[in-house]
Amino acid sequence: MTQDELKRLVGQAAADYVKQHVPEGSVIGVGTGSTANCFIDAIAADRARYRGAVSSSEASTERLRGHGIEVFDLNQIDSLPVYVDGADEINALGHMVKGGGGALTREKIVASVAMTFVCVVDASKRVPVLGLFPLPVEVIPMAQASVARALTAMGGTPQARVRADGSPYVTDNGCTILDVRGLQILDPVAFETSVNQIPGVVTVGLFAQRGADLCLMGTTAGVEMTDYRN
Template sequence: MTTTSSPLTQDELKAMVGQAALRYIAPGDIVGVGTGSTVNKFIDALATIKDQVRAAVSSSEASTARLQAIGIPVLDANAVEQLSVYVDGADEIDGHGYMIKGGGAALTREKIVAALAQRFVCIADESKRVATLGQFPLPVEVIPMAAQQIARRFAALGGQATLRLKDGQPLVTDNGQHILDVHGLRITDPLAFESAVNQWPGVVTVGVFAHQKASVCLLGTASGVETLTY
């Protein structure tokens, strides 16, 4: 009788890539740690080698709490000149390592920590791999008084921007700002797009990570972890 194994769940794929990311951590490292459900699996894996990790720089209050709970000290980004590695997930990643991030509302701090790192290791399941960015609604952190003006600018590009809500009220980020989620974009030149939107008054951070792109992506697939380098 032959038996067939059931396909891995998305949760199992996340755990698999979280574990695989440990090979990019060297003893004594200060590790940049992102935010989200896949990163939570990485933090769980970090707990198994926490004695080798000197400290972490975190991209959100939620990740900071998880890291401290497993006994890893968390440093302020201002206390660190450089990180060897930053590990984070993505909402989408294309064939060049360009990403859309910010589904968890931590995009500004994620971009700040990513900019400190020599290597960005993206951990994701294969559903996040796309040919062109834009199917996932693009998160943009904005200063609240500029939200409608920015929404009109996206409308001129063919996008529909909606204010992200939580419990019926505008979601407030760790930085005290709001998030617009923009549907209907097709981002064919992520570097130029990121540079342009960064210039709009009131934009804090756009969730295109092209200037801080992934160096490596560990992609969880049915046949195991696929390592993509860019």
Template structure:
């Protein structure tokens, strides 16, 4: 029986095989955040001479990339990102995701939005029939904390401030438990429209184009159902 760490390591290797055809001397790829993305970065380092560099969705990933000698560019200076690689806290059969357990959801969503293709890398424990068992992160402007919390409670959630945490954008996060998300696109649009919300951790309106899922029998490539 493979451990979760071994499953993550396997999918990081599979992700390298997936992105190798994209790695050209002028290529800049997008890199996400989290423990699985960390493993992907470590694997990517051995191929750093093949491509120009990266754009990163968090200070954590930027530090790790630079420690390997991989150049990180400002997204404002980049016109083309062919592929973005990132993990997920939950993913359903439609490749809609909850992300943001590490707090980088806004920058992850920004980098994903400019990439030609979003590739989600995850182990099988992240696969669910319905999103919501993992509390939904909602990044908020601090002055709107209680106003947003009341609206999330009205939607059936149990919002809780992530104590002692500030995002790379200087904002706060409400983690909203108790949601069973049957229409992730509609909920994403509704939550994002609440005044004071920077963005929520639903990646459904623009979900992953492909998922690499690490299982006990190997890494499976999945497309939206």
């Protein structure tokens, strides 16, 4: 199967999981990216079963509304039974690098209130050590240079993200992103803490302190499920 076919496979598997485990009438958390888009498309057939969704990006909000699914502000919701999102990398403990799509801060916020975090990926995202994919760090614009110096001192090579036309990349929160290359993140929990403590950092795309509870991974043999709560 192609990578796109694997993404559709796990998107459908996540929709089936949510339908089986989440009570009817619930509001569900929905992430950002191509695999999350496959999940959004897959739940559209059962949209009447859910009260609606909380979205981690403007792009996902638009896609959900296009399917007729109501999107709520997180401030309107007390809790989320599930949050479904993709990852750029995931290790054997369910720690992830996320934020290739630029929505890492909102993804972290939605994940923090969800009872169960379901990560949906294809097998290419499984790694023994995090860091091969550039680590995104969302930064207050005035602190970009100082944060870059701090990240360099930590062993990385940060580069400001730009759009295809060369213009600065601006997040949905009005901030910039530094993509940090050259890392081997051997202790993701400690590294996440260290980066978050740099003044000017909004958040880092390490999801280790709040990692995945469950991973649905598309492989050539089908969908492989790993439960990190066991």
